[in-house]
Amino acid sequence: MADRKLDDVREELEALQAAFAAEREKSSALEDVRTAETALASRLDDTNTSENIVDRPIFVTSARRIDKFRGQPLKPGDATIYEWVADARGLLATSQQLPETSKAALLVDNLSGRARQEILGRGIETSSCPEVIFKVLLTVFGDGDLLPQLQQRFFSYSHREGE
Structure with a gap:
């Protein structure tokens, strides 16, 4: 019985680790999107300067x-x-x-x-x-x-x- 509880805890730990890794990937992808958005916004600001008009x-x-x-x-x-x-x-x-x-x-x-x-x-x-x-x-x-x-x-x- 103790082995079974230990196996259940290990399975739950592995599931939590997998969920944590998936959340970390989502967070990393979201950070990449934010970085790209910031870069595009700065490029847009550069093209809208009065020098280009x-x-x-x-x-x-x-x-x-x-x-x-x-x-x-x-x-x-x-x-x-x-x-x-x-x-x-x-x-x-x-x-x-x-x-x-x-x-x-x-x-x-x-x-x-x-x-x-x-x-x-x-x-x-x-x-x-x-x-x-x-x-x-x-x-x-x-x-x-x-x-x-x-x-x-x-x-x-x-x-x-x-x-």
Whole structure:
């Protein structure tokens, strides 16, 4: 009988040791999860610093809208360059809080077709200043020449004697 009690106590001790080992493994796994969670949280904090935030232009649309300008009017309802420039100047007057580059980007967004190609084809100096955009559009679509015509004239120019 004493042997039987001793065997029962040993079995109970082995069961308790196994349960303790299982609890220790759970605790270790939980600690590993907590460590990983802390590491991820610190990485997330590192990626959310102000150094990683990129400045992008923000366009605040007003209640006033203008139609996109495509080039020479093709239909009776299409705006001429002079009408579009007047509308665009009115739009920019309501957007005085925007910097010049954002105003220029707003103008380029309201261009399409040949008009957009004319502005973007002339480089960043042209497409980043509203007044230059207006000047180019008035020259090209008002009474001026198209960019390909100007390029053709430039490249076909022959020097005279003494030049």
